[in-house]
Amino acid sequence: MYNYRVSGLSVISEMELPGAIGIANGDAPDVTVRFGRVPQQLSAPSASGPAWQREGDTILLCVPRLARFLITGGKSIVVELEDAATARDASGFVLGSSLGILLHQRGALVLHGAAVARDGRGIVICGHSGAGKSTLAAALCRIGCSFVTDDICAVSMNTSHEPIVLPDGRQLKLWEQSIRSLELGHRQGDAVRETFEKYFVAPDITVSEPPRLSAIYLLSESQPPFAEGIEALALPDAVRMLEHEAYRPGLRRQLNSTSQMLAQVAATLRYVRVFRLTRPLGFERIAATVDAVMQHWQEL
Amino acid sequence: MANLAAGSPADINGLGAHFGLASSRDDFEAATLLDSGLLSHDDIDGLRSPVYEHRKRERPEESASSRSCARKLCGWSGRVMSWLDQADIPDHLVPYGNLKSGPVTYFTRALAFAGRQASTAIEQAVRDANFSQLRRREREVGFAERQPGAAPFFRSGRVGAWREILNPEQRTRIEDAHAAVMDRLGYAPG
Numbered sequence: 001m002y003n004y005r006v007s008g009l010s011v012i013s014e015m016e017l018p019g020a021i022g023i024a025n026g027d028a029p030d031v032t033v034r035f036g037r038v039p040q041q042l043s044a045p046s047a048s049g050p051a052w053q054r055e056g057d058t059i060l061l062c063v064p065r066l067a068r069f070l071i072t073g074g075k076s077i078v079v080e081l082e083d084a085a086t087a088r089d090a091s092g093f094v095l096g097s098s099l100g101i102l103l104h105q106r107g108a109l110v111l112h113g114a115a116v117a118r119d120g121r122g123i124v125i126c127g128h129s130g131a132g133k134s135t136l137a138a139a140l141c142r143i144g145c146s147f148v149t150d151d152i153c154a155v156s157m158n159t160s161h162e163p164i165v166l167p168d169g170r171q172l173k174l175w176e177q178s179i180r181s182l183e184l185g186h187r188q189g190d191a192v193r194e195t196f197e198k199y200f201v202a203p204d205i206t207v208s209e210p211p212r213l214s215a216i217y218l219l220s221e222s223q224p225p226f227a228e229g230i231e232a233l234a235l236p237d238a239v240r241m242l243e244h245e246a247y248r249p250g251l252r253r254q255l256n257s258t259s260q261m262l263a264q265v266a267a268t269l270r271y272v273r274v275f276r277l278t279r280p281l282g283f284e285r286i287a288a289t290v291d292a293v294m295q296h297w298q299e300l
Numbered sequence: 301m302a303n304l305a306a307g308s309p310a311d312i313n314g315l316g317a318h319f320g321l322a323s324s325r326d327d328f329e330a331a332t333l334l335d336s337g338l339l340s341h342d343d344i345d346g347l348r349s350p351v352y353e354h355r356k357r358e359r360p361e362e363s364a365s366s367r368s369c370a371r372k373l374c375g376w377s378g379r380v381m382s383w384l385d386q387a388d389i390p391d392h393l394v395p396y397g398n399l400k401s402g403p404v405t406y407f408t409r410a411l412a413f414a415g416r417q418a419s420t421a422i423e424q425a426v427r428d429a430n431f432s433q434l435r436r437r438e439r440e441v442g443f444a445e446r447q448p449g450a451a452p453f454f455r456s457g458r459v460g461a462w463r464e465i466l467n468p469e470q471r472t473r474i475e476d477a478h479a480a481v482m483d484r485l486g487y488a489p490g
Contacts, residue, residue, distance in 0.1 A: 049331050049332060049333065049354050050331050050332045050347050050350035050351050050353075050354050051332040051333060051334055051347060051350075052332070052333045059333075061333060061334070063334060063339070063343075064339075064343045064346055064347070065343065092335070092338045093334070093335070093338065096335045096338065097333055097334055097335055101333065128325070128326050129325035129326050129329055129336060129337070130325050151335075173337075192337075192338060193338055195340075196338070198337055198338075248329070248330060248333055249330065250330050250331075250358075251333060
């Protein structure tokens with residue numbers, strides 16, 4: 001059995017979860033991950049999509065030719081591998097999609113983003129899939145920031161009711177082109193999935209404690225007439241942005257009420273400012289983006 | 301479409317183009333709940349049709365979206381035939397020349413295919429989409445979908461203008477490579 005802490009939860013798992021933060025075997029875990037029988041379909045689903053079904057507090061996730069995952073009550077993930085599939089290939093869907101769904105089942109505020117920290121203060125970088133969140137986070141880690149999350153970004157409150165970002169692992173996940181452009185080849189680990197050109201990359205520093213969240217940056221692309229720069233979002237836009245940048249927002253709306261989400265967002269925005277970071281694409285421009293973000297963040 | 305929906309000329313940079321292409325990763329992931337970065341091309345292709353159907357059920361008034369899932373590039377002929385020769389998704393072909401010669405007629409037919417009623421507003425929407433207007437607007441404020449450093453996106457709008465831009469060898473290469481599909485669609489060789 002393997003023991004991990006992921007997004008603030010203690011996890012005991014029959015499956016090794018590469019990239020997750022290992023911990024000593026402790027008290028009763030928050031979440032169990034085990035192998036077992038998972039049905040092809042739920043008996044009376046109340047909602048469904050191309051690769052999933054939902055019935056009550058259970059969600060069935062089906063990854064073609066790989067595995068089925070049964071995520072229940074925010075506490076349990078059961079995995080059944082398809083023939084010839086490996087646990088290693090399925091692990092990415094445990095730490096990613098399944099965990100994100102489970103966190104929503106627990107009513108957490110979960111953003112789809114990468115997060116880094118410095119001196120106990122963290123920032124989250126949100127944006128479209130493929131926008132460059134992980135690459136920017138990796139570039140910030142390269143100049144001394146500590147790695148916090150690269151995908152599932154759970155925001156919770158500390159004992160002083162200040163928002164904190166909960167780490168989701170020890171490693172970034174970057175495409176080969178990003179690794180080459182950032183000259184992180186010496187940090188490259190295994191592929192996230194067999195034959196894929198996306199790899200685990202170990203940052204120099206990871207956080208030892210969840211940092212306090214100070215700002216959220218929404219990545220945008222600068223093309224005329226949208227100019228480069230960092231602009232603060234007005235409160236209504238910030239609220240709307242956080243709702244939109246939630247991990248799988250459609251599922252979140254199904255599982256958690258709007259009033260609950262708004263309460264979480266309001267509590268977060270008491271301490272956190274939200275900005276649109278508009279920057280040109282291209283690896284050759286990333287150093288300038290890193291400088292802009294660091295200068296802006298330090299002045300907050 | 302944007303002109304018709306707004307009832308006035310739409311901003312060419314305010315069309316939500318970041319949510320416009322059919323291969324959006326965000327939409328794919330929202331529909332499937334799966335991380336597209338961990339799926340093979342074949343897996344994504346296999347789920348594309350169910351994703352379209354799901355999107356149509358959930359948001360019938362919207363078109364498709366942005367940051368792309370990987371897809372096969374087949375060249376112009378392959379891309380056209382991959383649509384025309386499939387039976388999973390209903391399609392309606394509108395040759396650019398038809399749209400140019402009879403914009404109201406052919407736009408109305410396209411809207412009817414998409415389940416939208418014809419209306420007198422179509423004529424004004426078509427007038428507001430006139431190519432010279434789009435070209436002028438791009439000169440004034442830029443166009444977000446144009447690649448940095450590239451020539452203007454809205455070039456001439458004339459049917460067959462590509463033959464004037466390309467040299468004879470380039471024209472021949474294109475016509476040789478795509479003769480079968482061009483013939484099927486009624487494009488006469490230059």
